Amino acid sequence: MKGSKKVLLIGVGLIGGSVALAIKKEHNACVIGYDVNINNCKLAQKLGIIDDYTEKYEISAENADLIILSCPVEIAESYLEKLAKLTLKNDVLITDVGSTKVRIMEKAEFLFGSSNAYIGGHPMAGSHKIGPGSAKAHLFENAYYVLTPSQNANGRVDQLKEWLKGTKANFIVMEPRQHDLVTGVVSHFPHIVAASLVRQVEGHASQDKNIQFLAAGGFRDITRIASSSPVMWRDIVQHNQSILLSLLEEWMSEMEDVKQLIEEGNGDRLFAYFDGAKQFRDSLPVRAKGAIKSFYDLYVDVLDKPGVISDITTILAKNAISITNIRIIEAREDVYGVLRISFQTEEDMELAKHSLENEGYETYISM
Template sequence: MSFFIGGDVMKANVLIIGLGLIGGSIARAIKKEYPEVTILGYDRNTDTSLLAKTLQVIDEVVLTLQEYVHICDYIFISVPVKQTEEMILELGQYDLKKDVIVTDVGSTKQTIVLIAKDVFSGRGVTFIGGHPMAGSHKSGVVAAKDHLFENAFYIFTPLEHEDTNIERLKTLLKGTKANFVIMTPDEHDRIAGVISHFPHIIAASLVHQADRYDKENDLVRPLAAGGFRDITRIASSNPSMWRDILLQNREVLLDLFDNWLEEMERIRTFVAFGNGDKIYDYFMNAKNFRDGLPTRTKGAIPSFYDLYVDVPDYPGVISEITGLLANERISITNIRIIETREEIFGVLRISFQNEDDREKAKLCIESNTDFGTYNG
């Protein structure tokens, strides 16, 4: 086993701590752009590390951090936010290479950056907080892709003015094809709270409300299987992860709770007084803002690339559609019948990895069948 030691990014040693979807995808993107880089991988689950090497996501398995961190030019901490804090403290116990860049991928930044400042200050170590705003509805190193972050926003929250080292990190991550943005930890956590953290709370709250009504009326669950299930998808996220995120971003979220209560009181007042014009304006303003959001870039919550197909209920209709897509080599990630009844059209929801695949599928189906389609 040989390692490249030096400042040249082409011959750098990169350590990925945490070999899940994000860590694995970062490794793949770096390796694709710089084949000579040595990717070292560490995961608390040794089987995951061994799998990552089998899949050629990493070059070498690291079983003991202390044995290798001193040769690493870059260290990515790609674990949940609470474990990130613990890992920073652990790294602080070791002799790290001079001028090493340590970064993370956590979705909260203020606490992590403060801990890193305390641990690494005065040691020649540069910590740059990071948050690649991309993900997938699949998890684990087996789902890692070198293009996962393409067109996604990749946020950097450096400890201080670190132009040179940020450029080094950008160069290393060139293969991600992400849009790099620099902001303060406070700015990041407030924005993430608005567009990601709080929406997850709302989704979970809607599900709790449905659960309460389900105990009173057994029609709630079957009727919620359509649109309600779709708009609350993010409520199925990892509970442990969201517990830690909410605790980490507590102050921001407390402010958002207050703002939300005010917002709900505002629309409640419109309804209570039967003010139709105000209600109309409320929904119109929301529609205008939502319709103006970018459609081709990735945001903090993974996008759903769904195509809905109106299909008649006859034997073989699903295999007919999947066969058409297979012939065009269009991959699907999921397929589900929302409703199929005798003599009426049902709705088939097909999920894809990206917008291009969805549009190709739409054209393919419409060109070869009489079925109607529409985007999710």
């Protein structure tokens, strides 16, 4: 019979779906999904991410050996209260994948602290995409996966690692407070900066439409993450409020220094500023060899005229390249548009790039 062990996934989206796929790769478990958006459950079942879904999570929770909270963090926190009122199995393990840990672990310690059930989690990899359609078993390969066991659950960390070994992530145990500070610095605050840059450009774009044409390479690189789920980021900022406010103070003081540098216009000092940033950026470790990108998107500049999409899909079909999605992401005024074409593998994306460029299309890959 399929899966003597039962897993309940609350929140069947990008991260929950990716964790579920990784679990199914290594365990013959039965994964049940629950989501307020029933379409996500239906799609996930079709894609083999979950075995079945439920519209009432309570019964599945009481039968589960492993419960994974993979919804936005404020919502995950509210499920802790709901789960604590149920009669769960004595040896149940409960984890989450949330991007913040202090608030979740405070509540988990309060509600489940007397048991050894709760181990917080946060896989430090993802994408700006949402939903189970973008889930990948290899999303977390070689990435760090932070675990924050509640005090009595230290002894069960290996058990959770065993459940999650299909992620091929590097597990690391951290204190929730240290986690929220570190992720505040390297993930949450940079997200705020990216969103604010986009808002600044949006303000200028209404004055001059050339802005949209020229907001290409560099701007796209630095702002990709601003396309992530606003619900997820709303919750993260609410959870990590005090750390983010203090990072914002630091940033404002850094910007004052930059303002002074620009006012002075001293070439040597400007060089030193950029060079210092370059040295540190270049010294950061890249995700270890073997890591696989989580999405393969190719952007194609196209003339906005009838037949252009069918021309592109015909070129791809002639070269036997399968696509997973195609979308016009910007209806630019005048004559140009941008098509975003998604592929399952890097090879397909590279082949498509080559084939389309041979036919005179301009393409670029956003990292």
